[in-house]
Amino acid sequence: MLLEVKDLHAGIDGKEILKGLNLHVQKGEVHAIMGPNGSGKSTLSKVLAGHPSYEVMSGEVIYEGKDLLEMEPDERARDGVFMAFQYPVEVPGVSNSQFLRLAYNEKMKHTGGEELDPLEFNDYLKEKAKIVEMDPQFFKRSVNEGFSGGEKKRNEILQMAVLEPKLAILDETDSGLDIDALRIVAEGVNKLRSADNAIILVTHYQRLLNYIQPDFVHVLANGKIVKEGGKELALELEEKGYDWVKGAAV
């Protein structure tokens, strides 16, 4: 088991948002977590990534047999956990390539891989950028600064491509994308999908799942998984709306 979330209760500022969430993820699987706005999707993503503002009240998260909640965010990342942000952060003054090379080399230090110098890394990055059809001119620009919404999302997937995580949590990577950008991002994710990793797609809409076929769909409402099924559940949800499952929750 790659990831096991057991009866997770978590929240922020003393307010409980996740109210007993369970999730099992194996390598090679793609899980979609769908839910209406405010259901706790980003909270789950941030708790898994280790955001310090979120508080875990009870429950367990086991990642590769380790207690994930005991690990610092950077340790989690070096150990293969990646979260693509719903709202990627701008980092003025730091170029994309500097940032990515540092992150890549930190991971290599951890895994015993070979670190790359700026020239070597540039070649590596160019190859990875093809996955999301990103123009190399973005390498020199400050991280996400002045990027359009779609460019930021693509940049998140580029980071995923560079860091090759074992567990990627993509928080609403489809939101704010036009249809072309959506296709590019989705194809990028499909290329990165493998038997050695797992992806958790967090999304409000079904449309991303037309491009990336999930193995499992979980519906989150009010901090709990209220329905689970295969990819056909997403279509059913699209048809009937979230009120249908919200009803199922009670």
Place this chain on the structure above:
Amino acid sequence: MTSATMETLFGQCFRDSIVSETDAMVKALREEAFSYYAATGFPTVRDEDWKYTNVAEIAKGEWPCTQMRTSLPDDDPRPRVMLENFRFGRNGFTALNLAFADISVVVIPRETSVAEPIELDLSAAEGEMASPHVIVIAEAGSKATIVETYRSGGRGLMNSAVQIVVEENANLTHYRVQRDAADAYNYGVTEVTVGPAARYDLTSVNLGGAISRHDIDAKLIAEGGEIWVDGLYMLSGSQHHDTHSSIDHTVPNCNSHQTYKGVLNDSSRGVFNGKVFVRENASGTDAQQQNKNLLLSNDARVDTKPQLEIFNDDVKCSHGATVGQLEDEELFYLLTRGLPETLARNLLTYGFAEEIINKIEIESIKSELDSMVLNRLGTEI
């Protein structure tokens, strides 16, 4: 300290040297400036403008005087006029500068684009005072870059003045890099006058010195002028830096932009005082000013005072100042990419400083400053 003892610090020296000043006009100016200094001495914290910058330890020092030098062209009256208009009465430093000035003139000829940067390398020897006074005339339609570098190796007193005129349609880029040793003292004033449709772009980087202060006095005196007055002060240990700037819109339709950033570690102290004046008839002015400070330690401190004084309604102005720590969300973002916390913090601090350093278009200077910043942070990237 009484004015009598202050006078004796430099008095004998001044009387010995002034006899060899052969230029009557300059001689009169030097004498006038010296009397001013003798009467007022160095500024003290009782002066409103020097409230946060205490130069008592400079005033206490014995600074053997340096040789006066005057090299003014015979056939060009402009430098003399500029010298006469130099506001030596700004404070004791400026008065002392003119009294002992080592005067030189740089003229960028009209309609000429100078590819090579014009370098001014300035330093004060250990235990000595240096008083360079540089007059720069960027003639109409010219384009050039000035690189003014301070690099005192020890505890010397740099007391400089640079007077600049940017004539019609001229474009002057000015990099001012103060990278003195950590025990040096540095005072400098930059006076700038910007003419019709002319452009002046300053990037001032302050890294060194025990006590340093830079006074900037920029005036837009004809329509269509544009100025950028940007800077960085990055301080650690017990360093103290003060930037006082005044940007004066005296005519309609000019732009000014100012971004100053401070990075303060340990028990260092920064002062930013930025005045922007928009005079009564300066309609169509666009003036933006901001000062952002990053405090890396609880003992560091900054006193910031951006000030807009607007006497016209038809203007677009903004100003603001922030003093704070690194953004938590930015830090978290870097952590989630696997950067250890110290590296993440250093990278963000570097990025903060880079916004200013990135303005520098001379690659060798930019990369040297990059390394100095990283070095200061004790990190490699």
